[in-house]
Amino acid sequence: MSIRTENNKNMPEIVFPSEWVKIGVNVKQGDTIRFLDAGTLDPETERYIFQVEIYSNGLMTEVKKFNLNKTNYKVISALYGSNSDAWVGKEMIVNSVKTRNPQTGLLVDSIALTAPATTANTTAATAA
Secondary structure, three states, X not given: OEEEXXXXXXXOEEEOOOOEOOEOOOEOOOOEEEEOOOOEEEOOOOEEEEEEXXXXXXXXXXXXEEEEOHHHXXXXXXXXXXXXXXXXXXXXXXXXXXXXXXOOOOEEEEEXXXXXXXXXXXXXXXHO
């Protein structure tokens, strides 16, 4: 468990460590993730789970689990193909977006991945 104090308050903010990539907790807008494996299918949730490295300001900070949703799958597969074996070692940029939680109806912070600048420039140059 880590404790953070914010805004010079006397009471610390209690934050429990997570094994998952979470926006605003262990990853922020503009950070990079790098895929370490080809992922595994969780039979209970029917979602693919990947091990990723998190890079902040160019430095690797942590290794966490990343739960792939359909939106991020579409972005990644458009860049690197639909076979996740090809994703190992590849990078994506983290963006923070608000999405509606289907269970609660509340807006929550979510991760939307985009292409790294070098891949986007290469793709644009190839298309031209």
